[in-house]
Amino acid sequence: MSTPETPLPIDVELTGYLDGELDADARHALEARLAADASLRARRDRLAAGRPDAAAFDRLLDDAPHDRLAALLAAAEPRPQPARRTANPLLAIAAALVLIVAGVAAGFGIARFALPPEVQVVHGPPASWREAVAEYLALYTDETLAIIPDDPDLRRTELAAAGERLAIALTPDSVALPGMTLKRTELLDFRGLPLAQIAYLSPEAGPVAFCIIANGKPDAPLAFEERDGFNVGFWTVGGIGYMVIGKIPQPRLEMLATSLESRV
Amino acid sequence: MSKSPHDAVKQGLGDHLARLWRYGLVLSGSRDMAEDLVQATCLRALERAHQFTPGTRLDRWLMTILHRTWLNELRAARYRRGEGLVDAESVLVFDGARAIEANISAAQVLNQVQALPEAQRETVFLVYVEGFTYREAAETLDVPIGTVMSRLAAARAKLSNPESNPQVRRVTS
Numbered sequence: 001m002s003t004p005e006t007p008l009p010i011d012v013e014l015t016g017y018l019d020g021e022l023d024a025d026a027r028h029a030l031e032a033r034l035a036a037d038a039s040l041r042a043r044r045d046r047l048a049a050g051r052p053d054a055a056a057f058d059r060l061l062d063d064a065p066h067d068r069l070a071a072l073l074a075a076a077e078p079r080p081q082p083a084r085r086t087a088n089p090l091l092a093i094a095a096a097l098v099l100i101v102a103g104v105a106a107g108f109g110i111a112r113f114a115l116p117p118e119v120q121v122v123h124g125p126p127a128s129w130r131e132a133v134a135e136y137l138a139l140y141t142d143e144t145l146a147i148i149p150d151d152p153d154l155r156r157t158e159l160a161a162a163g164e165r166l167a168i169a170l171t172p173d174s175v176a177l178p179g180m181t182l183k184r185t186e187l188l189d190f191r192g193l194p195l196a197q198i199a200y201l202s203p204e205a206g207p208v209a210f211c212i213i214a215n216g217k218p219d220a221p222l223a224f225e226e227r228d229g230f231n232v233g234f235w236t237v238g239g240i241g242y243m244v245i246g247k248i249p250q251p252r253l254e255m256l257a258t259s260l261e262s263r264v
Numbered sequence: 265m266s267k268s269p270h271d272a273v274k275q276g277l278g279d280h281l282a283r284l285w286r287y288g289l290v291l292s293g294s295r296d297m298a299e300d301l302v303q304a305t306c307l308r309a310l311e312r313a314h315q316f317t318p319g320t321r322l323d324r325w326l327m328t329i330l331h332r333t334w335l336n337e338l339r340a341a342r343y344r345r346g347e348g349l350v351d352a353e354s355v356l357v358f359d360g361a362r363a364i365e366a367n368i369s370a371a372q373v374l375n376q377v378q379a380l381p382e383a384q385r386e387t388v389f390l391v392y393v394e395g396f397t398y399r400e401a402a403e404t405l406d407v408p409i410g411t412v413m414s415r416l417a418a419a420r421a422k423l424s425n426p427e428s429n430p431q432v433r434r435v436t437s
Contacts, residue, residue: 046424047424050424
């Protein structure tokens with residue numbers, strides 16, 4: 001960078017002057033120096049030209065997705081207070097983790113003084129539904145899924161119920177993944193939006209999930225990211241968001257996601 | 265009959281959604297993330313509606329919540345995913361094709377501001393676009409007023425001489 005991040009003291013003073021933020025004494029003193037110093041006036045004029053035109057940002061307001069933002073607000077309701085908070089499984093898990101961490105810390109004698117209130121508060125909701133899914137799946141082990149008995153009828157019933165809630169058709173065939181056992185479908189809730197998690201157990205990759213949320217977002221093609229040590233493939237069609245997540249190498253993940261995309 | 269704090273904040277939020285989204289866009293460089301930030305801000309604001317002091321400026325309070333949400337969650341999540349902060353390539357969201365139709369100089373201003381380091385960018389936005397006083401910006405960003413002044417001075421020096429900022433470049437798509 002050719003411009004230092006630390007500005008000259010005179011630039012700071014001139015900027016405060018230009019922004020009308022100097023107190024009267026400092027302003028008068030600087031004005032006297034400006035009157036006597038042409039190079040200082042030139043510097044002031046250059047800095048004055050560096051104030052961005054706020055009107056340039058107006059078009060971003062026009063660009064905002066007004067309808068979707070209004071819908072987000074309409075759907076936004078604060079989480080219930082702690083007594084009811086455990087109604088949400090993701091939050092219950094987060095709360096449990098905080099307690100476990102605090103307990104472990106205390107057990108090792110680390111917490112010699114009370115944890116500040118900020119630490120005891122459950123961290124806010126995950127920033128996005130994919131983050132929430134990744135955090136949830138991170139709690140899974142092979143055993144989590146292995147102990148679920150295989151029951152094709154129950155699997156079909158679970159899928160149908162989740163599909164009905166999301167208004168899409170879900171069957172064991174439409175969500176089958178090669179080399180993996182379909183273990184369970186759960187209907188969850190992410191900020192008031194229905195979210196289905198279809199869990200599989202892979203002999204090589206361990207727990208894998210295919211998740212679907214009715215979030216009304218615009219269509220987006222298949223894309224990939226890494227979250228919490230998982231590879232994730234995700235896309236959106238017709239206001240429904242999809243993601244496949246697991247410790248699966250990307251080429252295979254892409255194949256699985258493309259296959260699901262064509263069937264669901 | 266007075267409204268409950270929850271209802272008052274919810275109604276006030278409706279007037280500021282586009283501005284909150286714009287701040288989220290300036291911070292994150294991503295339209296999707298801007299939407300997520302607005303959603304999280306709405307939730308937090310409603311959860312904490314009782315903490316809002318009637319008679320003070322709701323927009324300042326909401327911007328502070330959005331900024332903290334950005335710092336605490338989204339940026340942390342990005343770091344965890346190994347993406348780091350948005351780089352100059354990805355923040356140039358104001359693409360050239362539309363800019364030519366609309367207003368090239370406005371697009372240049374946006375790109376130049378967007379190419380500033382994050383600390384300078386958010387400060388410039390709050391003070392020069394949103395009209396925050398130095399004190400309001402310092403409170404929202406949780407930094408001393410001197411830091412606000414220093415960031416603005418560095419930003420003005422750069423913006424008055426775009427060639428000195430190697431990250432600024434035109435994009436067309």
